[in-house]
Structure formats: C-alpha cells, structure tokens
Amino acid sequence: MEHRAHNRITKLIDPQGKELSTHKDIESILVRHFQNNAEEPILDRSLFIKGFTQHIPKLVTKEDNYNLNRPVTEEKVNEVIKEMHNGKAPSPDGFNVYFFKACWELSNMISLGWWRIREIQKQF
Numbered sequence: 242m243e244h245r246a247h248n249r250i251t252k253l254i255d256p257q258g259k260e261l262s263t264h265k266d267i268e269s270i271l272v273r274h275f276q277n278n279a280e281e282p283i284l285d286r287s288l289f290i291k292g293f294t295q296h297i298p299k300l301v302t303k304e305d306n307y308n309l310n311r312p313v314t315e316e317k318v319n320e321v322i323k324e325m326h327n328g329k330a331p332s333p334d335g336f337n338v339y340f341f342k343a344c345w346e347l348s349n350m351i352s353l354g355w356w357r358i359r360e361i362q363k364q365f
Contacts, residue, residue: 252267326338
C-alpha cells in the first residue's frame, strides 16, 4: 500500500502562484489545463494539411494508383496463385497455396465468386 501514496497529487500551484490542495481545486486546475492544451484553435484543418503534406514525398504515382484500384481479373488471380510457393498461406483462413493449386477448379469458382459479389456490392 505504500506505493499508492506516491501516486497521489496532494497540491499544485496555479499560474498566479497560489497553492491549491483541495481535491476540487486540483481537479479544476487540471481540467482547465488540459482543456486549454487539447483545444484546437483552428477548426478548418485543410490549409494546415495542405501545407504539411506538401513536404511528404509522393510514393504512389498516378499509374500505381490506377493499377491498385482496377478490378481483379480471373487471369491475374490465376497468375498470382501459380507464382506463389506451396508452403505460403495467402490469408488467415488456414488454407495454404498448395491447397489452392491442388483444388484449383473448386477454389477458383469460390474465390472468384466472392470477388464478383464484392464488385456487385460496390455498385450499390
């Protein structure tokens, strides 16, 4: 129980130099302190963000962005599965690449069906 005595604020000194020792006074000055420090003076951050982000190098080109956002094709899925090593797991579902290669017809229908459902959902 000795350590609890060390985790206690028993007094604070306010900006005018007055010593505060009651729970209510300490609470009041701490609340004011954190409200003043946490409050954002500018509600519209767009100008700040624009100025800040201009110093961050652009690593994704327009072409990269296009390629990352284009629809997944059956051919691309086939290509990626064939290139992967057998022991690797493509996702946390527990199925490794060897399973997908061995059961390609069935897993192809399932996985591409999932992608098609996802693409249809994006339209709505």
